[in-house]
Amino acid sequence: MSNSLLALPPECDAIVVDSHTISTRIAELGQEIAEKYDGEQLRLITVLRGGVFFLADLCRAIDMPLHMDFLAVAPYLPGKGGAVRMTKDLEDDISGTRVVLVEDVVDTGLTVNYVLSFLRSHGPASVDVCALFDKPARRIASVPIAMLGFEMPDRFLVGYGLDLAGRYRNLPFVASLNDDFVFGDRAARLR
Ligand code: PRP
Numbered sequence: 001m002s003n004s005l006l007a008l009p010p011e012c013d014a015i016v017v018d019s020h021t022i023s024t025r026i027a028e029l030g031q032e033i034a035e036k037y038d039g040e041q042l043r044l045i046t047v048l049r050g051g052v053f054f055l056a057d058l059c060r061a062i063d064m065p066l067h068m069d070f071l072a073v074a075p076y077l078p079g080k081g082g083a084v085r086m087t088k089d090l091e092d093d094i095s096g097t098r099v100v101l102v103e104d105v106v107d108t109g110l111t112v113n114y115v116l117s118f119l120r121s122h123g124p125a126s127v128d129v130c131a132l133f134d135k136p137a138r139r140i141a142s143v144p145i146a147m148l149g150f151e152m153p154d155r156f157l158v159g160y161g162l163d164l165a166g167r168y169r170n171l172p173f174v175a176s177l178n179d180d181f182v183f184g185d186r187a188a189r190l191r
Pocket of ligand 1 (some may be wrong): 047
């Protein structure tokens with residue numbers, strides 16, 4: 001079995017978006033953001049941990065000075081009625097500034113919905129959502145995505161920030177888990 005970051009992990013059945021396609025789309029998003037916020041004070045904010053990978057590449061594709069900040073939240077527990085909760089606050093005051101909330105994936109929408117409310121309560125001049133991946137099939141809370149990389153299928157995905165029990169975030173591509181793994185005993189042990 002290979003441990004290479006270029007190899008498909010054994011739990012996966014296919015590469016859904018390859019690294020070249022991801023970097024090409026991020027370059028386009030960076031240009032779109034640079035044009036939209038030209039001459040403005042822009043702040044990119046992401047949610048630890050999965051969003052870090054997209055933020056790191058996106059910020060280098062935006063050809064203008066900008067600020068960055070990071071939030072952390074404890075996620076809701078699927079099927080257990082839990083709510084999203086803040087575990088790390090912003091470092092900087094965002095009042096009056098233009099903010100882009102950078103997310104790796106919008107799935108149910110509960111995380112972005114919560115974070116948007118939190119950010120808006122701090123009085124920014126504007127907040128737009130830039131998401132690399134959207135899984136609209138699983139939406140519970142409606143979320144306005146101003147800038148989107150890719151619409152994705154309703155599969156368990158890993159790579160480029162998306163993890164399987166903490167692993168595979170650093171894959172340069174996004175891959176789908178095979179159904180045997182998702183629905184089999186190994187998945188049950190990971191829950
Ligand atoms: C992922 C992702 C989003 C959230 C989206 O984070 O980074 O923040 O899920 O899911 P939602 O639309 O259903 O709320 P996760 O909670 O897996 O934490 P991580 O970033 O540390 O992986």
